[in-house]
Amino acid sequence: MENLICPGFMAAGVASGLKKAGEKDLAIIFSKIPAKVAGVFTGNKIKAAPVLLDMERIKSGIGQALIVNSGNANCCTGDKGLDDAKTMASFAASGLGIPEDRVLVCSTGVIGEPLPIDRIQQAIPGLVDSLRPEGFYDLTRAIMTTDTVPKSVSRQGKIDGKTFTVIGVTKGSGMICPDMATMLCFICTDINADHELLKKLLDNATKRSFNRITIDGDTSTNDTVIIMANGLSGAVIKSSEHMDYFQNLLDDVLIDLAKQIVRDGEGATKFVEICVRGALSDNDAHKIASTVANSNLVKTALFGEDANWGRIIAAAGRAKVPLDQGKINIFFDDVLMVKNGMGCGKAVEAEATRVLMKPEISISIDLNMGKGCASVFTCDFSVEYVKINADYRS
Amino acid sequence: MENLICPGFMAAGVASGLKKAGEKDLAIIFSKIPAKVAGVFTGNKIKAAPVLLDMERIKSGIGQALIVNSGNANCCTGDKGLDDAKTMASFAASGLGIPEDRVLVCSTGVIGEPLPIDRIQQAIPGLVDSLRPEGFYDLTRAIMTTDTVPKSVSRQGKIDGKTFTVIGVTKGSGMICPDMATMLCFICTDINADHELLKKLLDNATKRSFNRITIDGDTSTNDTVIIMANGLSGAVIKSSEHMDYFQNLLDDVLIDLAKQIVRDGEGATKFVEICVRGALSDNDAHKIASTVANSNLVKTALFGEDANWGRIIAAAGRAKVPLDQGKINIFFDDVLMVKNGMGCGKAVEAEATRVLMKPEISISIDLNMGKGCASVFTCDFSVEYVKINADYRS
Numbered sequence: 154m155e156n157l158i159c160p161g162f163m164a165a166g167v168a169s170g171l172k173k174a175g176e177k178d179l180a181i182i183f184s185k186i187p188a189k190v191a192g193v194f195t196g197n198k199i200k201a202a203p204v205l206l207d208m209e210r211i212k213s214g215i216g217q218a219l220i221v222n223s224g225n226a227n228c229c230t231g232d233k234g235l236d237d238a239k240t241m242a243s244f245a246a247s248g249l250g251i252p253e254d255r256v257l258v259c260s261t262g263v264i265g266e267p268l269p270i271d272r273i274q275q276a277i278p279g280l281v282d283s284l285r286p287e288g289f290y291d292l293t294r295a296i297m298t299t300d301t302v303p304k305s306v307s308r309q310g311k312i313d314g315k316t317f318t319v320i321g322v323t324k325g326s327g328m329i330c331p332d333m334a335t336m337l338c339f340i341c342t343d344i345n346a347d348h349e350l351l352k353k354l355l356d357n358a359t360k361r362s363f364n365r366i367t368i369d370g371d372t373s374t375n376d377t378v379i380i381m382a383n384g385l386s387g388a389v390i391k392s393s394e395h396m397d398y399f400q401n402l403l404d405d406v407l408i409d410l411a412k413q414i415v416r417d418g419e420g421a422t423k424f425v426e427i428c429v430r431g432a433l434s435d436n437d438a439h440k441i442a443s444t445v446a447n448s449n450l451v452k453t454a455l456f457g458e459d460a461n462w463g464r465i466i467a468a469a470g471r472a473k474v475p476l477d478q479g480k481i482n483i484f485f486d487d488v489l490m491v492k493n494g495m496g497c498g499k500a501v502e503a504e505a506t507r508v509l510m511k512p513e514i515s516i517s518i519d520l521n522m523g524k525g526c527a528s529v530f531t532c533d534f535s536v537e538y539v540k541i542n543a544d545y546r547s
Numbered sequence: 548m549e550n551l552i553c554p555g556f557m558a559a560g561v562a563s564g565l566k567k568a569g570e571k572d573l574a575i576i577f578s579k580i581p582a583k584v585a586g587v588f589t590g591n592k593i594k595a596a597p598v599l600l601d602m603e604r605i606k607s608g609i610g611q612a613l614i615v616n617s618g619n620a621n622c623c624t625g626d627k628g629l630d631d632a633k634t635m636a637s638f639a640a641s642g643l644g645i646p647e648d649r650v651l652v653c654s655t656g657v658i659g660e661p662l663p664i665d666r667i668q669q670a671i672p673g674l675v676d677s678l679r680p681e682g683f684y685d686l687t688r689a690i691m692t693t694d695t696v697p698k699s700v701s702r703q704g705k706i707d708g709k710t711f712t713v714i715g716v717t718k719g720s721g722m723i724c725p726d727m728a729t730m731l732c733f734i735c736t737d738i739n740a741d742h743e744l745l746k747k748l749l750d751n752a753t754k755r756s757f758n759r760i761t762i763d764g765d766t767s768t769n770d771t772v773i774i775m776a777n778g779l780s781g782a783v784i785k786s787s788e789h790m791d792y793f794q795n796l797l798d799d800v801l802i803d804l805a806k807q808i809v810r811d812g813e814g815a816t817k818f819v820e821i822c823v824r825g826a827l828s829d830n831d832a833h834k835i836a837s838t839v840a841n842s843n844l845v846k847t848a849l850f851g852e853d854a855n856w857g858r859i860i861a862a863a864g865r866a867k868v869p870l871d872q873g874k875i876n877i878f879f880d881d882v883l884m885v886k887n888g889m890g891c892g893k894a895v896e897a898e899a900t901r902v903l904m905k906p907e908i909s910i911s912i913d914l915n916m917g918k919g920c921a922s923v924f925t926c927d928f929s930v931e932y933v934k935i936n937a938d939y940r941s
Binding site for chain 2: 196197198199200226228229230231263264265266372373374449450453454456457459461462463464466467469470471472473474475476478479491493494495496534535536538539540542543544
């Protein structure tokens with residue numbers, strides 16, 4: 154476990170009774186001074202109540218706290234759901250002694266059930282009491298749904314001799330497919346940067362991280378990435394060099410978290426990078442990588458440790474981008490399995506099968522047409538995934 | 548079993564050793580006179596050798612025979628694969644005593660392995676010897692891969708007092724997603740119609756049938772629908788009334804076959820119609836129906852008989868078409884489960900769960916925005932699907 158502390162921030166996570174087994178399900182982040190905030194929200198046309206609320210509130214660029222629950226998505230809950238999200242924020246604001254509009258709200262869990270707002274109200278005093286700098290660990294637990302491990306990352310950087318910190322937490326294991334953002338992710342930093350700049354940096358980092366992963370091709374109604382920057386380090390982003398430096402660090406944080414989500418994919422036994430190069434454009438490469446990464450036939454073959462490259466090339470072929478089948482090379486790690494669109498034979502296939510027995514695999518598809526490239530991270534598709542999702546609500 | 552006979556056509560199916568267990572794997576269709584032919588081929592950019600060959604040959608509009616093998620897709624097999632497809636046709640042409648360019652070729656099975664052309668050559672004399680009018684039943688067996696049941700349909704119609712017959716056979720169970728055509732489908736009829744008209748009628752019928760089904764979202768490299776019309780009935784399509792009449796009948800044949808494919812979906816336990824209405828356009832409705840029908844989360848919930856409508860509305864929301872979440876109604880058969888974007892409560896959910904226990908289910912999504920509508924047929928997603936596809940080649 155990394156040192157999950159960021160100066161000026163505190164967090165907490167408690168059990169409020171939203172989850173059945175008495176696990177932690179309600180959490181809060183609090184900045185001791187108002188922070189600059191920016192967010193990226195789901196591209197799904199169906200948006201949960203807290204997403205709708207946050208999209209409005211975040212326009213001010215200022216926030217000081219974030220309250221989040223698991224066990225209930227507060228989605229498709231109508232006007233009552235929106236009222237519940239606001240009430241949840243107001244309870245937190247009262248407990249913390251700050252204005253209500255400085256509180257953001259997130260929810261994750263089952264869609265379409267009313268939020269048990271009374272349980273949340275009862276839990277608020279205990280939640281606020283347990284706020285502490287090292288409370289992010291409890292928060293990572295409290296936001297888990299089908300996740301099997303908590304997910305977090307911590308990095309430090311230096312600008313003009315001033316050290317700053319970026320910590321990130323996330324959750325997500327199913328209903329994962331890149332479209333603006335994936336499930337919940339909260340970033341806290343003590344760097345100083347304004348709202349517009351933070352938004353731009355966060356958009357870039359999201360595209361390079363959460364929009365490059367898939368577990369099952371479904372996009373959640375609650376996807377949210379929020380960054381809070383309280384400026385307490387004294388490090389200020391003033392120049393384009395600073396911006397590039399911070400962008401790299403933020404990319405690194407989000408990519409790390411995105412990979413943690415894929416590693417914890419529902420039922421997953423393997424972590425797989427699908428790398429496409431030699432496409433006519435990066436966009437073409439991304440389309441092919443996504444199509445291969447989302448193919449159930451590719452993913453079940455990976456689960457079966459079957460070097461069935463025919464399914465990979467068939468998935469690439471349906472991505473609706475130009476390709477020349479006679480030029481395609483496919484590698485499993487560094488084993489050249491397909492050359493000029495044809496298999497390299499049984500001996501090579503035995504080598505490729507050995508690669509597939511590893512828990513982390515890279516599959517590279519070289520179209521040999523241009524300079525476009527892209528990577529997507531995915532996992533295999535197991536019997537366990539079906540079992541988890543057939544029984545999710547029971 | 549219907550009476551699978553069409554005047555002037557004969558068929559046969561034998562075991563040539565391409566499949567491991569000695570099952571039938573090589574088949575032929577023969578028209579005693581040259582027939583008008585038309586075809587629809589896979590939209591996948593990666594096309595198998597026989598698809599490339601047929602796309603050229605079918606331009607003449609004339610064909611007399613079709614040879615097809617299962618157990619090997621002859622795809623990603625390079626120049627050798629194309630030579631093998633031609634050789635397969637020439638063996639059949641010699642056996643039948645007809646010109647080589649009147650023979651079409653189809654293959655289905657594993658991608659990327661060389662076609663054992665010697666086994667096919669050895670089997671040709673026996674195959675030709677066993678040609679008979681009632682041989683289509685053997686053909687339906689010989690084209691099966693992961694299919695568990697043979698699939699066929701037979702219809703009769705009448706134009707100007709002359710009775711004609713349309714018979715259809717198909718195969719397909721996995722790698723099924725609408726994109727121009729799905730797996731192999733052969734239609735034989737004794738109606739008289741020219742090549743261009745047949746092509747138009749077949750395109751329309753394909754859009755209304757095979758392009759409206761999905762099993763796993765993957766599109767095959769070998770998808771082919773071919774119609775052969777030998778005109779022996781004396782019934783001629785001369786007027787637009789005739790055309791509409793035959794179009795309806797052909798639609799009916801292809802829809803019947805398409806539904807048979809979904810019913811036999813790999814590991815499927817349920818046959819599900821996703822019906823979207825009230826969209827701004829038919830195209831919008833089709834996008835939503837397809838997205839819901841392809842959602843792994845929806846399909847695993849169907850397998851689990853869980854009335855988890857949140858996954859349905861979440862999938863609808865990521866289809867990238869306009870919708871108003873407060874107007875959406877969702878029915879499970881005739882049970883109104885979601886009204887104005889919100890669930891109708893636990894009592895209704897219990898009713899919906901009873902619907903889900905049935906083997907055939909209709910899910911209707913009413914957007915209440917316009918007049919656009921579309922249906923897609925799909926199946927559930929079971930543990931068995933993963934097992935079938937993890938072990939496919941072993």
